[in-house]
Structures are given as structure tokens and as C-alpha cells.
Amino acid sequence: MTATILEVQNLAKHYRQPGNLWSSLSARSRIIPAVDDVSFYIKANETMGLVGETGCGKTTIGRTVLKLTRPSAGRIIFDGQDVTDLSPRQFRPYRRQMQMIFQDLDAALNPKMRIKAILKEAMQVHHPMKNGRLDARLEELVAKVNLKKSKLTNYPPELSGGEKRRVGIARALAVGARFLVADEPTSALDVSIQAQVVNLLKQLQATLGLSYLFISHDLRLVELISHKVAVMYLGRIVEMGLAGRIARKPHHPYTHILWSSLVEKKSRETAGIPNPPEASTPGVFDFQRPVHGCRFAPRCPVYHDKGQPAICTDPDATPPLRDVDASHKVACHFPL
Numbered sequence: 312m313t314a315t316i317l318e319v320q321n322l323a324k325h326y327r328q329p330g331n332l333w334s335s336l337s338a339r340s341r342i343i344p345a346v347d348d349v350s351f352y353i354k355a356n357e358t359m360g361l362v363g364e365t366g367c368g369k370t371t372i373g374r375t376v377l378k379l380t381r382p383s384a385g386r387i388i389f390d391g392q393d394v395t396d397l398s399p400r401q402f403r404p405y406r407r408q409m410q411m412i413f414q415d416l417d418a419a420l421n422p423k424m425r426i427k428a429i430l431k432e433a434m435q436v437h438h439p440m441k442n443g444r445l446d447a448r449l450e451e452l453v454a455k456v457n458l459k460k461s462k463l464t465n466y467p468p469e470l471s472g473g474e475k476r477r478v479g480i481a482r483a484l485a486v487g488a489r490f491l492v493a494d495e496p497t498s499a500l501d502v503s504i505q506a507q508v509v510n511l512l513k514q515l516q517a518t519l520g521l522s523y524l525f526i527s528h529d530l531r532l533v534e535l536i537s538h539k540v541a542v543m544y545l546g547r548i549v550e551m552g553l554a555g556r557i558a559r560k561p562h563h564p565y566t567h568i569l570w571s572s573l574v575e576k577k578s579r580e581t582a583g584i585p586n587p588p589e590a591s592t593p594g595v596f597d598f599q600r601p602v603h604g605c606r607f608a609p610r611c612p613v614y615h616d617k618g619q620p621a622i623c624t625d626p627d628a629t630p631p632l633r634d635v636d637a638s639h640k641v642a643c644h645f646p647l
């Protein structure tokens with residue numbers, strides 16, 4: 312049986328919205344439930360995709376599982392060890408094994424350091440090495456991520472978007488990562504470069520046995536790389552299961568909308584018809600008008616078609632994630 316590398320139990324992260332005196336008196340209205348009661352596990356050598364619109368809490372989950380942000384509630388278990396309450400010193404042996412590939416590499420890579428120095432520094436953090444050994448390891452690393460050796464003397468701003476991603480991945484591997492959170496790792500890249508980065512991640516997984524939490528707002532991309540997928544809406548997982556099933560046979564109305572809008576987009580592209588600008592959708596939690604029960608109700612076609620059944624917005628009847636079958640869960644009172 313394959314070992315579980317990461318288990319997340321009932322994770323929550325609530326932010327306080329900074330506000331004026333009046334809003335500070337009304338404590339409830341100032342809480343943003345960015346992540347609410349989220350549970351999942353990832354096995355060794357497995358990729359879990361986390362998909363949902365901007366503001367639904369994906370980055371918060373990624374940062375919280377890596378202990379870059381403190382959870383409000385819940386447990387984080389890495390390789391069998393509950394790491395939730397470990398001090399930074401106790402967590403240090405786990406830190407190198409759990410790494411983030413940042414969305415914004417321009418901010419994450421020091422523009423004043425050459426690539427070689429960035430990677431050498433990462434390799435030395437946990438394992439100080441002699442120079443000869445360091446150079447040999449550096450060559451191996453650069454080869455693993457298919458980065459040209461000539462790029463080692465460059466500074467980050469001199470690299471292309473795709474090359475910067477490779478450096479980001481190499482840096483995570485340099486410290487000895489086994490589990491990677493890849494947060495929108497291909498955003499702002501051309502489609503062909505996106506595919507190269509995804510292929511590289513897959514290839515590294517096959518050779519090094521890595522596990523990934525792959526975060527993206529693009530279900531098509533998530534489906535390409537993930538074994539299983541969790542779909543998030545306003546801080547909650549609304550559907551979770553094997554990647555192909557989630558995309559092609561969704562049971563949650565929100566997943567259905569995500570996927571059918573992609574299918575429409577693709578057929579417009581095939582027919583050479585330009586896509587309309589992306590609609591601005593209310594992805595962030597509206598704490599002025601909190602929704603009770605199912606948070607998707609205001610946008611849910613099933614809820615409207617069924618004449619707005621009370622159970623959908625009952626504060627005591629938030630739909631829990633229920634098994635559709637052994638490998639598929641959905642949180643909806645009227646699944647498709």
C-alpha cells in the first residue's frame with residue numbers, strides 16, 4: 312500500500328478584515344472564512360489538483376499546509392507526524408521536505424543573485440558541502456530540470472518565464488523536497504511553455520517519486536497533471552475525486568459550470584471565434600452578505616430551477632462532502 316505523505320484534517324483559516332471602529336464592534340462581519348473545514352490526503356507519488364476561482368482559498372491552503380500561515384483550526388500531518396504545533400526548530404527537518412514553487416517568481420528569486428548562487432545557497436541550507444561536490448550536484452540539478460548550463464551565470468530578470476519556473480523547481484529540489492505545493496506554476500506563460508512545465512513536473516515525479524499539491528484556477532490544466540482533484544468554492548471543497556471523473560462527469564453544479572465553460576471556450580477556439588473577455592465573477596466571500604447553508608446558492612442554476620429549496624440556504628444544513636462512490640465525493644443536496 313502506498314504511504315500517505317500529507318493528510319489535512321478539518322483545516323480552517325479565518326482572516327480578520329481590517330476595518331473601521333464600527334466594523335470592529337461587529338466582530339462577526341469582519342471574519343473572512345478563507346478556508347473552512349477542509350480535509351484531504353495525498354499519497355506518495357501522487358498529485359492532487361486544487362481548482363477554483365480567484366479568492367476561493369487555494370493559496371491559503373497551500374501556505375497553511377506548509378506552515379507559512381497558521382491555521383485557525385485543524386491538523387496537518389506530514390509523513391505520519393502531526394506537524395501542526397511544531398516550533399520552527401522542531402519543524403526544520405520537515406521544512407526542507409515540503410516546499411513551495413511560488414506563483415510570483417519575480418518576487419521569490421533575488422534579482423541581484425546569479426542563478427548559480429541562488430541554487431548553491433539552497434543546496435547548502437540543510438547540507439553544507441565542499442565546493443567540488445556542490446558543483447557536481449549543481450550540474451545534476453540543472454540537468455534534471457532541463458535548464459541550459461549557460462543560464463547559471465544569468466540573473467533572474469534575464470531569464471524567460473519558463474526558465475524562471477525551472478529555477479523555482481530546481482531550488483525546491485535543491486533543499487531536498489519530497490512534497491511540493493505548486494501554486495499557479497504556469498500562470499502568465501504561453502500554452503506551449505505551460506505544457507513544458509507540466510511535463511517537467513510529471514517527469515520529475517516519475518523519476519524522484521515526488522508528490523504535488525497543484526493549485527490552479529484552470530480545470531483543464533489541473534486535469535492534465537493530477538491523479539485526483541478537489542474543487543473549491545468560497546473556502547470549501549465542494550467536489551473531490553479522480554481527475555477524469557471530476558472533469559467529465561461532475562456531480563456538483565459548480566464543477567459542471569467550470570467544465571462546460573471550458574468546453575465552450577475550446578470549441579470557440581477550434582472554430583476560430585474569439586473568446587469574450589473573462590466575466591468577473593464574485594469569487595471572494597462577501598462578508599457583508601454572508602450566505603448561509605450552501606455558499607454556491609446565489610449562483611446555482613439547480614437551486615433556481617428547483618424553486619430555491621430552503622434546505623440549500625438553511626444555516627444548519629451546510630451540505631457535507633458525501634461519497635458518490637469509493638473515490639468520488641460531492642457536497643450538494645441535489646447532486647447532478
Ligand SMILES: Nc1ncnc2c1ncn2[C@@H]1O[C@H](COP(=O)(O)OP(=O)(O)O)[C@@H](O)[C@H]1O
Binds near residue numbers: 326345365368
Ligand atoms: N493575509 C490576508 N489577510 C486577509 N485576507 C486574506 C489574506 N490572504 C488571503 N485573504 C483572503 O482570503 C480569501 C482567499 O484568498 P486566497 O487563498 O489567496 O485565494 P486564491 O489563491 O484561491 O485566489 C480571499 O478572500 C482573500 O482576500
Ligand code: SF4
Binds near residue numbers: 605611612613614623
Ligand atoms: S446544495 Fe443546493 S445551492 Fe448548493 S450546489 Fe447543491 S443544489 Fe446548488
Ligand SMILES: [Mg+2]
Binds near residue numbers: 366369370371
Ligand atoms: Mg492564489
